Amino acid sequence: MTKTNLYKKKIKQVKRNDDGTFQRLCDFAELKKDPYIEQWLNNIKSKRQRLSLMQEFCNFVEKTPKELAREHQDDLQLDPLKRTRIAKKQLNAFFGYLTGTKDKKWKSTLNNKEREKTISWNSARQYVFSKLMSFYSRLGIPVKYAKKDKPKEKDKNVREKTWRHDGEIIKKENMKSFLKKIKDSFSNILDRSIFYSKLSSGLDDVDLFELKIKDFKRGYLQNYGICYLQGNRKKDGILYQTFLGTEACESIILYLRDRQRKGEMIFDESGNYLDKALNYWLFVGKKRTNGSYSKMKPRYFTETMKETIEKLNLENITPKSLRRWFNSWLTRNSINKGVIKRFMGQKVDVQDKHYNLMLEQAKEGEFQDLTKFYYEKIDELISLGNGVQKLTQVDKKIERMEKLLGKVTSENEKLKEQLAKTNKKLQSYDKNLEEIEKIKTQIDRISGIIKELKI
Structure with a gap:
């Protein structure tokens, strides 16, 4: 695997949710091994979001963290008139990529990549010009932005709290x-x-x-x-x-x-x-x-x-x-x-x-x-x-109904047993009737024979 596509593909692993279903989680194990990333995240508690952001940034520009840091450092060492300001171009383009904006100032010009699901302007502003820029500053090669050069924060739709x-x-x-x-x-x-x-x-x-x-x-x-x-x-x-x-x-x-x-x-x-x-x-x-x-x-x-x-x-x-x-x-x-x-x-x-x-x-x-x-x-x-008192009364009614239902169920079972016994007796009576009919048939046959003998 080459350096330029080292973080191209996210490694996936499967884990179970609490309800037994499966979920897929990103694994940043490879990215965390990078010495430049280790230096960046040293003593930072919330690492996961930064790792996810850096991985997407590397995929977007198709460079490793080392290449990003080195080319920015090399650019800083050039004569001011010859600098390309490569890091600023990459960050600006990545901001345009995250937001999907059509604004010419921020629209990505590095490549034609489009994000499947864009994120809000203010969130992208925080991710790129705070979290991602800290990668350079913590390595001692900060990317300098004048306030006017950063995208302005858009007014937030603050939810009204008045009832x-x-x-x-x-x-x-x-x-x-x-x-x-x-x-x-x-x-x-x-x-x-x-x-x-x-x-x-x-x-x-x-x-x-x-x-x-x-x-x-x-x-x-x-x-x-x-x-x-x-x-x-x-x-x-x-x-x-x-x-x-x-x-x-x-x-x-x-x-x-x-x-x-x-x-x-x-x-x-x-x-x-x-x-x-x-x-x-x-x-x-x-x-x-x-x-x-x-x-x-x-x-x-x-x-x-x-x-x-x-x-x-x-x-x-x-x-x-x-x-x-x-x-x-x-x-x-x-x-x-x-x-x-x-x-x-x-x-x-x-x-x-x-x-x-x-x-x-x-x-x-x-x-x-x-x-x-x-x-x-x-x-x-x-x-x-008194809402709970009403609920308590309902609960007591339910208990009384359940007891009554239990009694009815018990009586119903007894009736079923009696019905089963009666059915057995009826079946016995039916068999006796069949036997009587057979005997009667035999008697009639014998009576016929006797009449014939008398004749």
Whole structure:
């Protein structure tokens, strides 16, 4: 393999997804061995995106990292009037290639290659004139650009965060009433459980869907009806210490019972958690071919929320905005800001000694004081009303119906047994009738013979 096509073809390897299906991943093993790449990525944490970008750049210009660095360095050593500015031409052309722009200033002139799927202007600007240019600067041969020579950043379409109903802004004091309407619009216990959990904990979808049944069992405090949760956010590893409120916990328990009714073995006959069920996801997605359930994906609830708010003619209320509501609502009601940030898993030093002591004790497993604080000061603030009571009543009705169905099924089985016995008796009677008919036929035949003898 020659130098110019060393990175021409991406090496593929096959791996399995969580649900058992296969995925194809790029392997940058060859590229990472290049000494110029090693120098470039030394002490950089996020290497993968840069490797992918460099590999595509090398494929585009059909050169190795060494050739790119050497020809730029050679160009810098020439008389200023004789320089070709090869690196700038390559970077500009690559920007045009990534965006697919028709702008003459940025349209690729090095070759006729076209990218199958282009990327946004601002993303390409960041990739080329920041990440890719760092390759040269970290080798000590920076490519110098005047500000006017770089493509200008285009205005971003910033998503509006203001909650609206029928186009009108929803006032902060009315937000909770609209949250109730959203809750009442959910058609199943799963959606309500997720909704209650997000409102009461301040967790984002990724961290919420990382929870397992053992996390709920371990933190559930029956005397208060709330659940203490502690962990580190997947996004940045920052500690969170938060709670699932009473409505969330009641709803989750009903949700787990519903899963049990549908065939998933979670509780024993006494209502205690089975050991094997403790490692099940608290919120589950699709059923796999092996009978287990996959972890819930954030996209599911995002789509559910989107459909619901469209039906209610609401705007800008997303799963992420529920987290913001949790923050602003507790702040509005004078809850300590440091405590709120710890609930949400945001980096903070809690200055208040009283609250700091509660949080530190909770980290060590003594969370009674923090639990009492949440129960007395916060649980009522984020409560949406009697929605769970209605669900409990429905659950009890379902249980009564299931018991009645069990009795009917049992009686039906008994009737089937009696019917089977009756059928056997009838079959026996039929056989006896057949025998009687045979005997009668024989008697008639003998009677005929006797009459003939008398004659």
